Amino acid sequence: xxxxxxxxxxxxxxxxxxxxxxxxxxxxxxxxxxxxxxxxxxxxxxxxxxxxxxxxxxxxxxxxxxxxxxxxxxxxxxxxxxxxxxxxxxxxxxxxxxxxxxxxxxxxxxxxxxxxxxxxxxxxxxxxxxxxxxxxxxxxxxxxxxxxxxxxxxxxxxxxxxxxxxxxxxxxxxxxxxxxxxxxxxxxxxxxxxxxxxxxxxxxxxxxxxxxxxxxxxxxxxxxxxxxxxxxxxxxxxxxxxxxxxxxxxxxxxxxxxxxxxxxxxxxxxxxxxxxxxxxxxxxxxxxxxxxxxxxxxxxxxxxxxxxxxxxxxxxxxxxxxxxxxxxxxxxxxxxxxxxxxxxxxxxxxxxxxxxxxxxxxxxxxxxxxxxxxxxxxxxxxxxxxxxxxxxxxxxxxxxxxxxx
Numbered sequence: 001x002x003x004x005x006x007x008x009x010x011x012x013x014x015x016x017x018x019x020x021x022x023x024x025x026x027x028x029x030x031x032x033x034x035x036x037x038x039x040x041x042x043x044x045x046x047x048x049x050x051x052x053x054x055x056x057x058x059x060x061x062x063x064x065x066x067x068x069x070x071x072x073x074x075x076x077x078x079x080x081x082x083x084x085x086x087x088x089x090x091x092x093x094x095x096x097x098x099x100x101x102x103x104x105x106x107x108x109x110x111x112x113x114x115x116x117x118x119x120x121x122x123x124x125x126x127x128x129x130x131x132x133x134x135x136x137x138x139x140x141x142x143x144x145x146x147x148x149x150x151x152x153x154x155x156x157x158x159x160x161x162x163x164x165x166x167x168x169x170x171x172x173x174x175x176x177x178x179x180x181x182x183x184x185x186x187x188x189x190x191x192x193x194x195x196x197x198x199x200x201x202x203x204x205x206x207x208x209x210x211x212x213x214x215x216x217x218x219x220x221x222x223x224x225x226x227x228x229x230x231x232x233x234x235x236x237x238x239x240x241x242x243x244x245x246x247x248x249x250x251x252x253x254x255x256x257x258x259x260x261x262x263x264x265x266x267x268x269x270x271x272x273x274x275x276x277x278x279x280x281x282x283x284x285x286x287x288x289x290x291x292x293x294x295x296x297x298x299x300x301x302x303x304x305x306x307x308x309x310x311x312x313x314x315x316x317x318x319x320x321x322x323x324x325x326x327x328x329x330x331x332x333x334x335x336x337x338x339x340x341x342x343x344x345x346x347x348x349x350x351x352x353x354x355x356x357x358x359x360x361x362x363x364x365x366x367x368x369x370x371x372x373x374x375x376x377x378x379x380x381x382x383x384x385x386x387x388x389x390x391x392x393x394x395x396x397x398x399x400x401x402x403x404x405x
Contacts, residue, residue: 026052031103034077041074050077112157112173121151125158132163141242153230160228170225172198174241178233188240192216195241199225209240216241266298266348295367298347310340311349314358315368316387323356 026032032053040046047070054073085095132140144152157173164171172195181187192212196204200219206212232238282297302308310330318326323341330337341358344350353359369387376382380391381398 022049023052027056032057033099033103034082036077041070047074050074112161121154121158124151124155125162128155128159129163132159156228156230160226164226167224167226170199170223171227172225173228173230174198175230177229177237178231181234181237188212188237191237192240195227199223199227209236213240266346295364296371298349299367299371302343302347304340304343306335307340307343310335310337311344312368312372312385314341314344314350314360315365316372316385318358319360319365320357323352323358326358 026049034050034053051069051073054076083095083099085092128142128144131142144155153175160171160173174191174194177191180191184190188209189206189212192206192209192215193204195216196202196219202219204215206215227241229238229241279297279301299308299311302311313330313335314326318329327337327341330340341350345352349360349364351359372383372385375384380386380388381395383391386392386395
């Protein structure tokens, strides 16, 4: 059963005090099982063992006389729930087996093993658990993405280890989803059955994926649970284990592109369902290979032209520049950069890295510059912004620069 025990040898008892090996065994034990016999109190050694056990249980220790400590220890242990061998009605072996099974349920066997060298893991885990804590009364779903070997599974396991106890046994860590589904035609059904077993301790025979989806939704409705799905690679896998249709639709129409999911997720956060539907309608019409068009939906959603101007200025001139300096420059140009940059950060279009530097993904930068170029694709002089030194040199030498209004 994986439980390490200690056997006390009666022949080694020489005096009335506990031996150091026995004391050490009591102090290092996670669980102590006290077996009370009819003549238990006639042995001072047995009672002293009990006293030491209860001292460890209560984490108190004082210098009262032995007899004064025996009585409360016996009273306290008598009040604890346990098994009565006379009333159990089965063999002694079955009683011991039952006790071991109960101990195993109390031991924390759900702790997941992670890497021996978790470099940089703590900050990532802290960031995500802080977000989860802020969503405690909502249905919260978080995606962890990245290239192979970047630590996605390690991060997920560390998060699970840190917060799974908050859910009082309603937890499930389903790993190797891609492998299970690829190697077995009933792989998704097996995962559905595992989810029910983990969360509800229920062995349920599921005959089809569709029936499993409906049954899981029905049985888990209104219950607080924590589920980790590791190595999800297909839409169908997520659909079979999660019933958040808005999320699934967005994943599908973004083609699974992490950046598009991040940017559009920031844009749709806390917005009404009607707006989700409107965005999904636009995404349906854009082919999966047209990434910049998908990203542009978030840019087009900026309601203030000033925010759009600030975004384009950062794309063309201010990536890697200090936020305070950029704010001062843009404020001097009549733009309310303090508010504008904050909005862009909230929408996931701009990030602030170390040393307060403004950064953005290369695809977002390319999208912004393409928006500027579209205004005059064949004549740089008519564009509102010039960032390529060749274009700047050409326009200045020809003195053909357009005056932006």
